[in-house]
Amino acid sequence: MLFDKFQEMADFQAELAGKDVKPFGAVTEELISATEGIVQGKQVILAGTNNYLGLSYDSRCIEASRAAVDKWGTGTTGSRLANGSFAEHQALEAEMADFYGVDHAICFSTGYSATMGMTATLAGPGDVILLDGDSHSSIYSGVKLSGAEIIRFKHNDPEDLAKRLRRLGDRTANTLIIAEGIYSMLGDVAPLKEVAAIKREYGGYLMVDEAHSMGVMGESGRGAAQAAGIENDVDFFAGTFSKSLGGIGGFCTSRHPELEAIRFCIRPYIFTASLTPSVVASTREALRIVRAEPELRDRLWDNAGRLFKGLTDLGLMLGPSVSPVVAVQLADRAQAIDCWQALLNAGVYVNMVVPPATPSTNFLLRNSVSAAHSTEQIDQIIGAYASLLDGGLINPDQAA
């Protein structure tokens, strides 16, 4: 039957409903600040929002958005190629290009459509795509649509990438290499310095998805490639406006003038309504703040380091390095569900992630840190995890 393949998911949802636990689609009923809200009737610290700089609730961004609604109305009602290209879009694209120090930028309606659209379009039949095995779902969706030969390299393994490029021989001239800055599940950073060196040796084009690293890493916040000092080796930067910039939308920037022709070949750009002007306005203001206030990044990393150390000291199994994504890895599904609910009861909202969305068979309690979190809030999050251990819900020896 058509619906048979959904039975496993239906059973899982029924299991959660039976326990009255809602880790997927928990409803935020009220926002108190960038880091506090009412979720499922409880006042909680928001520790699963990807709101890395807290800008979704910044008064300047809100004011910019409000002014744009007055000026432009609520929506564009069309795609960029039809009636949906407003002066605001062009201004944001110019500012994104300037931010990245390149001449070309495209803005998309979501981050998903940016990475999916670029990866589906850049390489086509006869070309090769080499992607990191832990790439985001949007990238896997895109490459599947591309018609190119798709080859995975082992996650964050430059030697494996080199081997695969060597095997391709002359075909590297038609090869797109895809890596991410920070991987969204465990918060691990790509070894971009090594990736770039290998690209220089063997050839190919490099796209870096900075969705979780733009505004977060690098001297001026451009991301992991800037932090690694390899921006000149990157052909395409992709990313999102929905995390550090607190809005929604996505982007691709490039030094290649061909991006302007590519723009007219990207189906998720052509056949969807463009970004609503109020979002463009808040994004532009957030970008200005990212450029003007590097201290936000310092605060973010101080908080990330504090949470990472606090949870490490509890004996929990985390990702490999300090990052604004701090994921606790558990081996057991029922345990992950119970812990997620206990954290909510203790006043902390985090993300629960289950395979296959996780990079292994582990279950994750995924925390994302914000510059807007106070030190006290970070300590309360650590305290909530400590109470899981005190209550016997986690035994460090049983961690994944």
Added chain:
Amino acid sequence: MADYREYLEFMYGALGPLNKKDVELTETTDLVADIGLSSLEVMEFIEKIEDHFDISIPLNILPDVNTIGELAQKVQELNP
């Protein structure tokens, strides 16, 4: 390059630790329906083959592959 039989023999060996239901491994054994490999395990299995024979196996072939024999056949076609 290896031939079909060599790919097959290697695959039988590599599937050993993943064959938790201990089903008999033949050319017609289905990787998912019979052995019960998860998508993650399929990827691990593919990586073992790639490392052993120093080849890259494109993901594009996977929708057409169900059995061990079909995989060996596809890999041989890609690496004649």
